[in-house]
Amino acid sequence: MGASHVSLLQPRHIQNFSEDSELEPHWGYAYRQVPCTNDPGSCAYLDVVYESHDRGMIYMGIFWLTIFGILLAWGLARRIFPAREPVDDLIAQLSQRQGEQPEPSKGSFLSRSWRALASSTRHYLLPNSVRAIFGHTTRLQVLILVVLTSYLTIWSFVGIVYGRWVTPIKGQPEHVVNTRTSLGPWADRVGVLAYALTPLSVLFASRESLLSMITGVPYTSFMFLHRWTGYIILAQSLLHTLGWVLVEGWLYQPQPKVWNGWVEQDYAIWGFVALTLLLMIWIFSFPWVIRNVTGYEFFRKAHYVLAMVYIGALIGHWEQLQCFLVPGIVLWVVDRLARYVRMGMLHFGYLRDTGRWGFAAAKAEAKFWKDEKHGDVVRLDWHHQQSPWKIGQHFFLCFTEGSIWQSHPFTPLSLPVSDEIGRVKHSYIFRAKGGETKKIAKVIAEKLAEQDKAVTPTTSVILQGAYGENTVEGLTQDINVLCVAGGTGITYVLPVLLRLVREKVNPNRKVELIWAVKRRQDMEWVGPELEELRRLGAAHNLVIRIFVTAEEDSESESESSLPGKESKTGNDAGSVQSVSSSGSSMRQTQRPDVAVSVNEFIGGVAQGSSRVFGSGPPSMIGELRSAVAQCNSGSKVFKGEERFDVRLVCDDRLEW
Structure with a gap:
């Protein structure tokens, strides 16, 4: 038996691999010994374990095919019906294809039906829902979460044969037996679901979002689903761990021998490490902790690091399922690289001051309004050589006089229009309540105090963007x-x-x-x-x-x-x-x-x-x-x- 086969078999000691037998591969799981040489009860239990796992992998394939299907249909619809106004253009094109002539006053039946459906949807699903739990989120977002949770709940239970098998233990008295139940296969199933959801969670959190490219929905709209997908993964991980702790620490005998032997294995250790990291991510994401303990920037950096180490620990726990984890790592790396590429495209060019090509921050003129009660306010203005962004989009600004490791989102108040030499004016306003913005406001206030009041103070800014949706898309003159x-x-x-x-x-x-x-x-x-x-x-x-x-x-x-x-x-x-x-x-x-x-x-x-x-x-x-x-x-x-x-x-x- 090769070393690679041994590594795949170590976590499953119920099988007697010393016997002369063949190994049957199972995608995402340990190899199985065939034919089974254990007692009838153990063999029946192994049948349930492997069958439920195989079905679970098929279900995860269906889960991801469903997601791909929805995205494909959404993306094709956006390109087949490129809407200037999401309702009007779609209906107009459908009506033309069906040979319908819209009524001059009220519009076609199809147009009115579509508008009525959209209006009714907003009437029932636009308000906030259960703020105590979900915060400032709409009923539509909560409905999507409920549908996703229900879908995952179904896949957590179907395709598993539920039963109980009492089996003897070699070398032990007759009253010392192993009790095998469907708790083990079920715990494995929710563990597989947690692995399968990992790349989806990364997709929801990406700023350079593939989801936004396909659907046109800004990446910020997916943040709610990112957070709650993380909560679902945490719940699944806890249930998976609890299930196997009960199996190995209570149902299997003799104790504490079985527990001690199990908990010393590398895959079990890595599992506990992954769960600990996931709990740390969860605790650090509490708004109270962010506001009063860590601060937003520490949370953001720690979130990145802990998430990647967590994925690494998952690979150490069960490397056979890294087919779900490697895409998550790739998506995260691509997202980070794309951000730096965007930043480079905005700031790398010909520097007239030095006569060379290079990277240069923008020089923003600053205005300052003192407000000790509510927080000082700063306005920044400058012109930048670039293509105009879309109204409603925002940029991440990094103030080099504060910290090059921090950036914050701001929406330009200026109209994105190029001048005669291809420059676009950037104008921003922010209130300095704390953190980086307060630091920059203090720097600008000190410059105003030190220099001639006739001279406008400046500060260096590095841009990253633009991100978000075009808020005036389809805004015709009759609206x-x-x-x-x-x-x-x-x-x-x-x-x-x-x-x-x-x-x-x-x-x-x-x-x-x-x-x-x-x-x-x-x-x-x-x-x-x-x-x-x-x-x-x-x-x-x-x-x-x-x-x-x-x-x-x-x-x-x-x-x-x-x-x-x-x-x-x-x-x-x-x-x-x-x-x-x-x-x-x-x-x-x-x-x-x-x-x-x-x-x-x-x-x-x-x-x-x-x-x-x-x-x-x-x-x-x-x-x-x-x-x-x-x-x-x-x-x-x-x-x-x-x-x-x-x-x-x-x-x-x-x-x-």
Whole structure:
């Protein structure tokens, strides 16, 4: 018997490999001795073990084929029906292929049916679900998780013969017996499932996401599934370990001889090591631990390292199943390399200062607003030689004056348009509450204190991106637009509005911005952009409503300081409204009521569907989801009332 065969047989001592017999290979498992030379009970048990494992491997093949099938169908649908607007184009092309002529007023039956289905789906599945457990996630995400969990639960139990076999032990009294049950085969099955889910978990976590390339869904939308897939893997690993601890430490005899002999084996040791690493990953991922103990950057780096060491420990535990693990490692390595390639493409080029080719960071001009109560605010502006990104996408910024090992996601507030020499302007705003952003804000404040105030301070920035979805895809001129932002969330919605006011005017279109800020001074962050919206927005019936939420100044003082102030009502085109009050009444009126604002906007729509853009605190986004969901009505959309077809596009980086 060769050494390789011996290594495959060591973990299964129930078989007597000293006998003259053949070895039967089983994919992902130990070789089996045929014919079986054990007692009848043990042979029957081995039949169940190997048959259930073989079926389990087939089921895992079906599991992955199902995933590939869904992705293939999704990818083909996106290319066969390249939608400018996900509903309209798909229906229009289907209608043309069927020779249908849409009705001029309400649209074709197929178009109305599709829109009604989409609206009904948003009505029931858009709101947050069970926040105490799932956080700020939609019912749709929870539904996908339930379907995945149910699917895995079925594969955990089917194809196993459940029974109990009591077998004698050579050299032991008759009352000392082994009790063999289907607990062992079942524990093996959930272990195989944990292995099979590993590359899927890596796929969900990839920034350079293959899933996003195929489906068009931004990688951030998969983070929820990455986290909960990890929880499922942890539960499976615990059940797998518990099952075999009961088998080897209780059902098999004599004890403690069997337990001691089993726990000393390399594969058992590596199994406990892998479980320990998985528990560490789980503990370090707790929001409380990240906020109060490790910090986000330590968590991120430790997560990478522990995950890769965990996969290595899994190979040490059961190398026959590395067919599931090697792809996970490859996907992770490809993701990391692709990030560096992106960064190199943005920063490697001809350096005019030195006359050579090389890598250079961008030089950003910085503006600083002191705010000791809520956190200082920094604005960065610079021009960069590159292709324009898509509105709604974000970049990861690394501030070299802080740490080259950290990067953070930021959405540009500038419109991605190339100038005459191929440069695109980058503008960002961030509030320095702690960590790297606070460090950079301090550096900029020190530069302002030390140098001439007439000189704008600069800082070096390394870009990585762009990532995320094109939020204005399919945003035609007949779609009404409501933008809701809180604080620095204005960066997510400003490019949308800047694009709209530069487009052809549609007098029937309704456009509105609702922005909640802490102080009147905060409007200076985007002063030039607000001025452009005020100047061009009047022709587009743009209404801008700015709520000052944390100042007790009188309303008249607040209004007089607003840039481009034209009306106190906020109902006139191009107007800017500030809502603020003093005394006790301020606590009642200081924040915009998201639900009321959305309902008022949709109620005032004359024609066409609407798209709501939102970015701000998680609580605000949760309210926005519920409000938009309530405004959707599939039955009314089917009857041709398009204003009840309301789509929400929000910043989904809430869970980062």
